[in-house]
Amino acid sequence: MHEHGLSLEAIYQARRRIADEAVRTPLVRSMALSTRFDADIRLKLETCQPTGAFKLRGAANMLAALIEARGREALAAGVVTASTGNHGRAVAYAAARLEVPAVICLSRLVPTNKVAAIEALGAEVRRIGASQDEAFAEVERLVRERGMILIPPFDDPRVVAGQGTIGLELMEDCPDLDRVIVGLSGGGLLGGIGAAVKAIRPACRVTGVSLTRGAAMWESLKAGHPVAVEEVESLADSLGGGIGCDNRCTFALVRKVMDDHVQVSERAIAEAMVELLENEKQLVEGAAAVGLAAMQEHGLDVRGQRVALILSGNAVSLETLDRARVMAGY
Template sequence: MIENPFLPVSRADVERAASRIAGGVVRTPLVPSPTLSERAGQAVHLKLETRQPIGAFKLRGAINAILSLEDAARRRGLVTASTGNHGRAVAYAARELGVSATICMSSLVPANKVEAIRSLGADIRIVGVSQDDAQDEVERLVQTLRLTPIPPFDDVNVVAGQGTIGLELVEDLPDLATVLVPLSGGGLAGGIAVAVKALKPQARIIGISMERGAAMHAAIAAGKPVAVREEETLADSLGGGIGLSNRVTFALCRDLLDGIVLLTEDEIAAGIRHAAREEDEVVEGAGAVGIAAILADKVQLLGPTAVIVSGGNIDPEIHRNLIGRSTR
């Protein structure tokens, strides 16, 4: 495949990221799902990013971005906005490297994710009711304290780090035909699409999001980044906007995704329940959306399929309540 030279992230960027983060992240397993394969009529495999030390894929992009910095920039201290998992990744990497981290989050971030970040020694700032509010605080801290920002998604090194998942998918499943990937700001979907499309041009990359506040879907429909009201959802990690001045992920998702599927809250809940009951996996809402899309018959799978199970950091009480609820 001849890569589009105008896209902001290349296969070479992803390959460099793979070398840089080797040893710092887990090469996660790709496991078959007999129940989903039977339902879909195609071989379905789950890419378990829940196996990362922080329980989510975000560690790949965070470590790549932080290791790409000059030492002086790291030593000034790191800062980021997060819906939970990226903040945990930055806090974890900062602790490993012996530098400070400040994580800005809105009041919509679940308490279990906030406490997990606090336990890693990061400074916590709860600001406003949206990811945009948290990002405003990041920009203030960059200006006033000269902290070094680690963007949650709209950054070449963050995207390249997430894209290493795509390299692993093609290596582990050479006849890969479809990837179902959670879609939020586009760092995960865009990075995987860059890697997979470079190696398997005919493979389809389908972004999966929720009906409540799907910012990238709204942006692609509008042909440009737009403001979207952030709402409470079981897929809380997929919340937040993509930034009106988006430089990286909008173009990647616009040009490389083969479709976007939106899910209801009941459908996401069904995905979480299936993961627990049939796959023996504890999965948060954002991580369950690929499973949910198959269960809801909202995707047509053409050949061997990889479902990105992006994270497992769900509030235990919410998980217990969902698993105890009978399926409709």
Template sequence: MVGLDEIRMAAARIAPMIRRTPLRVSRGLTDMAGGPVWLKCEHHQETGAFKLRGASNAAAGLGRVAGVTTASTGNHGRALAHAARALGIPAVICMSRLVPANKIAAIEALGAEARITGASQDEAFDEARRLVREEGFALVPPFDDAAVIAGQGTLGLEILEDLPEAAAIAIPLSGGGLLAGVAAAARALRPDIRIIGISMERGAAMAASLAAGHPVDVEELETLADSLGGGIGLENRLTFAMCRDLMDDLILLEEAEIAAGIRWLAREEGETVEGAAAVGAAAVLAGRLDARAGPLVLLLSGGNIDPALHAAILKGER
């Protein structure tokens, strides 16, 4: 398990490398949820998503390497490319054909190679492992890594520093690095706080693995919450157990519900977010999540949505 000490050390290490993102109340969602709803606006982060925290913490701990690599659905790759450029080392980001073009372009704009390989996150990971094995690259995993988890956990510290009375945190759930880190920090500081994971119904690997009692393979399907796609790894070392032990509830959403969350946040809150970041608001709108037990924090994890897709969702075409 990753603990509070590691998360606090990560916070000190990455402070010069990231933004402390705002936490603000949502009046509209508060009215619906029966209690205060707060938005942690991590989509305002330097690279548009929370992934910069974990990637920066992991990359800062590397010694002399030929380069860095990872498999990514987009946001972690962009974060690692950003960190690698700051460190002056090459980066190769391996991605499947399902990754949106705007996320690929953002990675290439940072000077990294975006290597498209296979039809799933797992297949992209095979290429990243080959680079480690044959070319001497250092692997920075997108979620199942202690340094990455500790970096993501700094969000939990910020939330409780800004809102000590928070009763629950709703966290987008994919491979589990974000939920594991935030939950570890929050539970260490507030043992009674509720941790709620939210994902999509289409290809939610962590949800299927928790239901099975062990990591399982799940077909990766196209979804508006593309950042939540991909497997958790059959040899998962950390995030499966941490999510199993630290998460109180799990909500799975339909595509129409995710689209409604994106639209609400754009029209009512003025926030442009990707599908993964909209799942908390979507759960409130769908009546699946409330704040009657006390202040609820929704973690808006990223804003790197394709502009054409965002426009189509706002028009009700998706």
């Protein structure tokens, strides 16, 4: 194993497994942001994935790894997960490609546009409770009673390795990267990217960005162990949800690979969403805008640095975009 708990070999294996499912996404230089921050600012466009978000990498890797290890018949009863939306869509997509039944359990906080996208892929959607943790109770029942296979949204090494393939691409496209700024919720994205980047270029700084309210990983890191928090509505709904009080993988990994950690306000997220659309022509959800939000709200000093912002997904409704525009004063 790699010193940070996830081997580089596992991430390379993930890349091989998902080659036909997930795409290698562009890393594009933003002239406007580079000029404004006196730095080389790159945008990693995970919005270009077939499902519109990075989550496809982890879901596809875990499904492929299960089939590799146990055969296709292991998935005969189907797969199940709980999600804030993007992971559910990724599981539904990957399962449909394999002709495997899928049930996606979502809380009432998941926006209707994300629910519709999952249903369009042929998965069964169940709306359960007011948090991802409550939705997970239904997942556990289906695993227990119907023998379905859980595809966790983040807390599994195979899922994290899939997300880590982003880190490989960053290092290949910008080998002298100084800093990567990543949205942080359950820790699968940051943990995977951080493990890959630190293994290849230890000097590269990994910055995590959390919400100011309902940020389970922030509170857990502060407490020194996983804790539960109340989930609240946010423009960055993908960053909601708990990390699981029995977290086995991502809590420890995030602690090891993350160099610094900031929280961003709803207004800062709104302003970043609008700016990315106006100036970069990138339509992104709130969780994808938090890197820019952190740079603007906290005045992060990146002068002279090569910096990558992870634009993690594009599942934003017009209603949410309008709310962001109003909040940002447009």
